Amino acid sequence: MNRLSVLVHTWVPDELRARLDDRFDADYHDVFADGLLEPEPLKERFRDKAGVLLLGPYVGAEIFDACAGTLRVVANIAVGVDNIDVDAATQNGVLVTNTPGVLDAPVADMSMAMVLAVGRRLAEGDRYVRAGRFRTYPFQLLWSADIGGETLGIIGLGRIGKRVAARAQSFGMKVCYHNRNRLPDDEAAALDVEWRSLPDLLAEARYVVLLCPLTPETRHLIGAPELSRMRDDGFLINMARGPVVHEQALVEGLQKGEIAGAALDVYEFEPKVDSALWEMENVVLTPHIASATRTTRLAMIDLAARNLEAALTGGDIPTPVNPEVLKRSF
Structure with missing residues (x-):
């Protein structure tokens, strides 16, 4: 046969x-x-x-x-x-x-790791030590953003997003979210999350985590207008798909100081990455490894x-x- x-x-x-x-x-x-x-x-x-x-x-x-x-x-x-x-x-x-299903927990772990890495400037600290520059007590060195007490905004509160919310709350963060369809009130209350319109979430959250699928509607969901609405001390973390973010607009927004930093595991034209991102100390870059345990x-x-x-x-x-x-x- x-x-x-x-x-x-x-x-x-x-x-x-x-x-x-x-x-x-x-x-x-x-x-x-x-x-x-x-x-x-x-x-x-x-x-x-x-x-x-x-x-x-x-x-x-x-x-x-x-x-x-x-x-x-x-x-x-x-x-x-x-x-x-x-x-x-x-x-x-x-x-x-x-x-x-099988990758929900590790992607949620990595999402929270990226929040910590960009907010607390971990990659910068690693590079600083490796360059042989750590020679004295650095009281004023690499001051960074708080985690606890800040607001995390999740765009795409599905299975993974709900796990990210729980992890963020364990750090003492307030969590808001944006989905096309709002959760039932009782489910939102049980998760201790609050819905926001996209403009309101971008304006409120110190950390914005993208976890939505890539669809025609979410392609370039985050572009120049959305970046301009974010806090100037805010951070964008993309764990979704690269084209959800207009990469050139992100580069320009970072160069202008419209946001404080970004952490990216995915890229619009991956495996190609805009070389301007390589030079930015306030950007954490990983090679699409969120599920890579x-x-x-x-x-x-x-x-x-x-x-x-x-x-x-x-x-x-x-x-x-x-x-x-x-x-x-x-």
Whole structure:
């Protein structure tokens, strides 16, 4: 019996590779060793594949149209699916899956770490010591912002945002949030959070943490007008997706002193980063590692693989994004 072919566009641990090899005719591309495939090579590697285990590149309508009738599932190794044209997938009967839940706690931890890092100037202090400049008692050195007693504003109070709120409150912070849809009053009261309009949140919060998904509505949600509304002693922390922030507007706002600093784990054109950000002492930069604990990354890959396996060999799909496709027979 002919085995189904799959593309594995990611690194996978040896035990998972053996599992996939046992079930499928697998074509591997290690993005960490060889980089992301460009659009045309990616399209060619998708050809004749029943499923794809995917990390990274954009998969648009052209690929789904070209693979119609053969491709059954794209198992994304992320919560967000902004790298996939889900509408085109659905139109072509392709199931899309993601990896929610398993990364909530580490992303919340990292969000709070970035608040602390930019507010308390931790990266600056590290660079200061490494440069050999720590030679005397520095009473007036690197005075920083308070954490406790300040207001944290969360844009996107979902599963991760709620965990960030709890962590911030343990530091004595007040938490307000902005969602398109407000939480029920009893839930907001239980979480001890208060809703604000976006302009009001930006004006009030010392720390603004972005945790919203990337959608057409949230692309460039934070641009020049929004940065001008923030406090001049405020900090922007982007843990969502890079294009939620207009990166050039952020650079210009920082240069003008419209805000006090920023902490970024994601970038508008990643892996490219505006070189002006490299030179700014009041900016903390990390390479999209919010979920990068060993346990979490292995759990993400495993969940994506289980989605792939269930879609191709039968069984319940753990985390479908477009479950309406499941009503159709492959």
